[in-house]
Amino acid sequence: MAENVINKDIVKEENLVYKKTDLLTEKPLSYCPGCGHGTVHRLVMEVVEELEAQDKTVGVAPVGCSVLAYEFMDIDMQQAAHGRAPALATAIKRLFPENYVFTYQGDGDLAAIGTAETIHACNRGENITIIFVNNGIYGMTGGQMAPTTLPGMKSSTSPYGREVHSMGAPMKITELVAELPGTYYVTRQAVHTPAAARKAKKALKKAFENQKLQKGLSFVEIVSNCNSGWKMTPVQANQWMVDNMFPFYPLGDIKVPEE
Amino acid sequence: MKELRLMKGNEAIAEAAIRAGVDGYFGYPITPQSEVLEYLMLQKPEERTGMVVLQAESEVAAINMVYGGAGAGKMIMTSSSSPGISLKQEGITYIAGAELPCLILNVVRGGPGLGTIQPAQSDYFQSVKGGGHGDYRMIVLAPFSVQEMYDFVETGFDLAFKYRTPVMVLSDGAIGQMMEKVEVGEQKQRLSNEQVKERCPWATTGKDANRERNIITSLDLDPQQQEDFNHHLQAKYKEIEEKEVRFEEIQTEDAEYIFVAYGTSSRICQKSVQLARAKGLKVGLLRPITLFPFPSKRLLELSKQVKGILSVEMSAGQMIEDIKLAVECNIPVEHFGRMGGIIPSPEEVVEALEQKFL
Amino acid sequence: MAKVKGSIIVDIEKCKGCEVCVPSCPTDVIRLAEDVNGKGYHYAYMENPDNCTGCANCAIVCPDGVITVYRKKVNK
Incomplete structure (x- = not known):
């Protein structure tokens, strides 16, 4: 049986370079193997740790795969109804303006049932951070078509592929909210490679720090995988994402504050 | 000395909210209750007491703002009229399920559907028997005068925080719109954040080193725990039935x-x-x-x-x-x-x- | 010339064997074990421990945060 090879010369406290943040609880994540949610959870908690903001951060996670996010993040959190997280976050932030407030939403939640709450929170320029994990599918309910499902992409409710003529085209809601005067920083990132994850973390940190400036809403989309819903191995799913999702949802900043 | 005012029911409840030290109001216009939001906007409560007043994009958003604010331990209210209250049912059942205090005013108009803008009492079942999904109740207060519209803000919040439950003021278009003499109370200070943390140790105010994280949720996937929670809710409603009948x-x-x-x-x-x-x-x-x-x-x-x-x-x-x-x-x-x-x-x-x- | 040597410790019981760490390693250190953990997953382990530079790429992409990384400068 393979075991951890412990080279006692190297494995010492003073040589530690990377360890899961304590702001993630010890509870094993409920996500499927290889799911990007876990990585995004960790990056968000690393940002909160670096900002020394555990005591002034409140997260809101609505219905979706991340409905149990509060089990994994060691911060105060509220669970919201499907799509409504930006409404909760609006009130939480306005009543505790000194706190960092973020929502953590999937694509079905944010771009379908919660479209109104999303767009209006963005338009009002609420000083919150919206984290939008887009994997082009409804994961939790078993792989149904989402507003972000690509043309021709198969899902359990588009079993022959998304047919744009009758089912509509996928929605680029991130580009859409970037058009609103209330958004201050809008970016699209990924976490499938070390380089992408490092960039995503920088974006998330900026999005949190922006809350202090009171200049509007910061919106971070993470294009992610759903290997269960896409019916692939995690490594295949990441490759499929690179080949198919990224051309339609190109990574990079969409709206950056003027210096 | 008594301070008397001539006010509409809808204005009285808005003035009462400011004077009671309510922290937040989230609303959406609908006849016959729009004066609540209009009066609050006119009064600049953010200057009078620091109260947050926001016109939401829908009743659904407004009640979910109430859910968020109430989860943070603050005194939060909303108001609407029948069709709008139907939209709010989603948020109300979450608020009941998460055991949060808040005040919801329904200035009832005739239905079903868009019905009419004239007064009615046809939302009794919806208010008293639950309204949204799941086994829950709200405390329902029924004012019969403009004075009671005023008084039930404090009464309602006292009950809401005592039992951690949503409270509805079930009024109607006549009482909302009529003008009567009202004795208004003293201006109360809003609670400081420190006082909120003391009053609501369960609220999402930010996890400090001295406590476990606070989670506001109505979700529990374990059937036994979910049944236990339902028993807990029913015991609370029984206690309310024993102690709070008026x-x-x-x-x-x-x-x-x-x-x-x-x-x-x-x-x-x-x-x-x-x-x-x-x-x-x-x-x-x-x-x-x-x-x-x-x-x-x-x-x-x-x-x-x-x-x-x-x-x-x-x-x-x-x-x-x-x-x-x-x-x-x-x-x-x-x-x-x-x-x-x-x-x-x-x-x-x-x-x-x-x-x-x- | 100074060189860096690294090592990783995998929380075997929490590893879900997703394999995302394997291609992320620039020095081909990691493989999935033939054996399975208590949940039936083929967990990650260091097949070529001597190659590890402690770059932490694997830990950064690990969705379950099960990898801890150490690094030390050694003189050759």
């Missing part, structure tokens, strides 16, 4: 027949009692002030004294079901009501009593 009686001491009516209907019935008494009929009135909890015990006692009860409602007859349950078939219970936005006249109420019982 009602008023008018000339019931010697009554042979009584009207049971709340809100606008009870105002009409006050006159009907006088008219009936002038005719030599021994008639009284029981006015429930809380619709949940319902004054069932008192009605059971009265059923051993009186010969019949006329439930007077601006609906097809909804509260009558609770009266019938309360009196355990001891005496006949009849309904008289008008619908579609019509307020019954005192005379037709007396006529109905005579027709049904004499």
